[in-house]
Amino acid sequence: MAITYLSPWHEQAYLAPCLDTEITDIPEHHPTFFFDDGNVVLIAHGVAFRVFCSLLTKASSVFRKLLEPSARPPDASMYQGCPVIWLPHERGGVEVMLARICGQTRHVFRKCTATDD
DSSP states (O other), X not given: OOOGGGGGGGGTOBOOBOSSSEEXXXXXXEEEEEOTTOSEEXXXXXXXXXXXXXXXXXXXXXXXXXTSGGGXXXXXXXXXXXXXXXXXXXXXXXXXXXXXXXXOHHHHHGGGSSSOO
């Protein structure tokens, strides 16, 4: 499953070097997309999404490039032992993207339907 609407993200998503490479204060873990065994953290407007690198790289060439070992600066930010990708996008946009990648669109769009099942 290729996700084409991610293409503009490559200029805005980044692996940021940080003076203190281990981030210790994240204000909010996303209630649906923060998996304890995830291996990469996306941060958008103070919300942390801990997900799986393999899902991101399979769905998006942008994430494939960002998550290549050679693309990662040696002093890149880390959170709970995972590399961090900073996204300047709104929380809702990241939720929709991750729902699409994880096959959970019904869960995310449930509030938008005219009638409930």
